[in-house]
């Protein structure tokens with residue numbers, strides 16, 4: 138299961154998470170490490186698009202978090218990958234530092250979780266892409282796919 142921040146413009150129109158440019162890049166990373174998007178459940182912290190793409194407010198996140206936990210309960214994911222700072226701070230720790238702590242595995246409420254860069258951040262700053270690729274390789278390894286190192 139992958140969890141992003143909230144719907145962008147395309148996601149709002151189509152009602153499907155990660156179908157815009159960030160979603161295309163997410164698809165590329167999944168494909169590169171041998172994970173099929175059809176095998177992944179994707180959700181967001183907030184369920185409505187924040188105005189002008191601003192970060193979702195804490196109160197908005199709190200209003201939606203019950204729905205997210207219900208999604209998690211129904212999906213029973215093998216592992217959870219948090220895309221970006223907002224999701225990592227909501228589900229791992231409120232002071233999570235994505236630049237320093239991405240790629241580390243945590244056991245949270247019995248779920249194995251890792252945070253990596255949000256694909257939008259990778260679109261803005263390509264220098265982060267090799268690190269993100271290593272995170273995706275680690276995800277594939279946890280799922281029993283890919284190389285063993």
Ligand code: URA
Nearest residue numbers: 141142143145154155
């Ligand atoms: N960014 C997100 O965090 N979620 C989406 O669904 C799309 C873009």
